[in-house]
Amino acid sequence: MKKYILAMVGLVSVSMISCEKFLEEKPYDFIGVANFYKTEGDANAALNGAFSSLQPQTYFGRTSWLVTELSGDLMRVNAALADRDNLYGQTFDASNGEIGNWWNSNYNLINRANDVIKNVPNVPMDVARRNNIVGNATFLRAMAYFDLVRSFGSVPLILNPTTDLSNLKPARTPIPAIYAQIIGDLKYAEANCFAENLIPANAKGRVSTGAASALLAKVYLTKASIPAAKEASDYTNSLAASNKVINSGLYALGAYADVFDVTKENNRDHIFSIQFDLPPNVGNIVVRMHLPAGLNGTGSFVVEKSFEDSFLPLDIRKALTLRKETPTSQFAYYSKFADPLRQTNNARNNVLITRYADVLLLQSEALNEINPADANKLTGINAVRFRANLPNLLLANVATKDAFIDALVQERAWEFSAEGHRRFDLLRLGRYKARQLAAFNRTVADKYLLFPIPLTETDLNPNLLPNNPGF
Template sequence: MKKYIYTLLAGAMLAGASCDSQLELTNPNIPTTGTFWQTEADAVAAVNSIYNSLMIDGTYMRMFPSLMDGRGDDIQGDSPWPDLMLVANFTIPTTSGPVAWVWEAHYQMVWRANQVLGNVPDIDMNQDLKNRVLGQAYFLRGLAYFNLANFYKEVPLITTLPADRSEFYPSTASEEDIWNQIISDFTNAKANLPVNYQNVTGPDRGHVGRATSGAATGMLGKALVYRQRWAEAAVQFEELIAGQHGPYRLMENYRDNFDPRTENNAESLFEVQFATPEEVGGSELNWGGNPNANWTQVSAQAITYAARGYGFNDFLPTRALYNDFHLEATVDGRKDPRLLATIASFEPTENSTRLYNDEWPYGPDEIYPRKYTNDGFGPSVEPQFRSGINYRVLRYADILMLHAEALNELGRTQEAYGFIQQVRDRARLPNLATVKPGMNQAQMRDQIAHERFLEFAIEGQRINDLIRWGWFNDPQKVAFLRSRDAEFNTWTQGNQYMPIPQGELDNNPNLSPNSANN
């Protein structure tokens, strides 16, 4: 899959040829909207270009995960780069470059998806393939807006190509309209996508990594949870748990979810397909900008998160995260196995005293991120911006935990135990129904928050959970966060969201600053 869907297509991204009243120039080497959008191959190449937007710096290559993780109480900044530190302590200005990169990259995804959705219906091609192309465009646009809504709260909602210059300056949409569109896009994606691509007929046959009906169903359920539409969300999760969209299951080894050797496994509903130059070629780093056929497909997250002396060490796990992994021993009296898959720490009782290929080089109390680094998978020092570890956007463990949450909110608290326990069983933790029987709804909410904190640490999930649970509106919860991560001491109301980039506000008179952090 890595060799196919990330093919770059510069021509499909162009609006048209340049012209003025005296001279018209057309570059014969670059297709225009007038000459493209003719064939099945054009449709497939265009949808491939949307996937390419997933692996640049403003999306999953580096900056989006970094700016999501930095705002949680599982990670704290430890970087010489001011932007990363200011995001982590909730004081980032509107002029931040990285905050603008996230905006630009996600709207690139939206733009490319809108081109596919606007032009592919008119192409004479195999209908099943057309449905799959459209389904992927809906899914990727839904994912782009899901990220934008969680990152900025309120943004312009663009679903069609501009007819003329009057549509170049879209206004800020309401939060409700944005989320309705996200839910609509995932619903349309689900209706058009296959369970997998193993037996389809067409150039996408056999591809692994494309959006599927399972990915769309999972993201639809997740979006519904974020809007507290619990009953509707539970229906989506029940389909996945029943195997209607494929045989998803938890991997026996938790670390398989972050290992480049076990990508696209049975737990993965959707992941971004990174690869090293040795695997797929490329000579120029895929930071972003104008499409370039020589781009690599690498992730920069590994070197960004890697420990001091092995990478940039821009983030550290919080001591609260480390301590919470020690709140329960496993059924055989050992430490939670997710600890050492998530955090690099000196644990002689667990036979873990090495970092990369070296004996532990730090003090015994120092801790560093391990998840999404190449520690254990590669050379002694992170190669410069050369990680091929796929970013797991959605995994089956999240489906189980979200379903438990939906059931609890529906008053079916006792039913939630079993779905949480599936995740705990993988970590070899005791039966929750035995150690904490008969929890009420409020107690189960807190338990789910704890379970999610450990299962999804350093996966860009925590800040979204804190926001959607309303913790920033609860003085007791804010005090709790401040006790665990000093960066929350400089948080002020609304700044859990990122500001609308100043450059966008300057260029678009119809765009409003973020109402949350005015």
């Protein structure tokens, strides 16, 4: 069982619900910073509050994969709603509600993480455990800023909780400075979070040093794709980070079906996941939204036909990823997320932020950028393909940088569809416009390569203007 706690630390009061695993119950009333942060239990409760902010449907409970997958090329809207239709059709603007949710939820997480980072270092407790708590918070802050900068570009960099009222209308921060903060936070997490094998069983879901290294590998690759932020060392830094994870021996590829089995969560395939469970805990709506109405779902989304047709005959992932309600159904639905114990909207499926397969493919991506002629770039991608029952790629067929990127774009589609990666994968690998054209015969304007800053934010804070070009 996985249970959760909600802690509004740094505000007027703290509200909590029951918890298990690493989220332990501790009731408080009328608590502020001055009379909180006294014990190790307080420090853990504050961190639990940061983790709990990941779960709402306006964040990783739903919005995260709406904004990242509907604006890609693998999923289509099946139940019309304007915000979703506009993401899918590349017609979104600053009034889009899901984009607004994405902005607000990331900053809510940042505020809670800032509270932990500022106050926990003063708590008298074991130094290693204290640094681990702060490392978890710096990881969460880095993850939020990484999602913000690759979604919106330049955004305000806020490093103090909202109890600091000195700057209520912050300006946007240059992209290189945001990446520098992300990398600094992740390096702290990498150095101070516990290794995966040292995290107690009742604390699964906390950040490991391997999770920090894995996210660093992707951050460096993404940074290298942005001319304003790129540095010559980005690819070698990414490779070093992915190698730390691979060489740790703590992670491995198991059976592909086990990746999504709710009875086998937090296994060696899973590097960092957001935890969900059945009521009275926070459940995940993802299963119901993908299931068709005939299977007690909402049928909100279906598989893009071009993606369904792209699978190679031997690939075992197709049968585990999608299926059709009836043999004559026009579209398949995503079946990789399932929970036989689901209660309407609530399922046990964790949201998988980083998997070991992701790190293997990031290693291959970095090696291809460093030297396209290096046959070692095939090691990671071929390990992922072997698990899927596909033959190895041969260097002769992907010898050029662009040929290998095309293969990687396809492999990442088969491996990670509907998991919240697609928009960012296509942008990082330089294939966003090409895939929109191929899948939809649609030419995408440059302005849609970034989301607009939400209108609700620019109305309150004119220092966020001008908005991103075209909005």
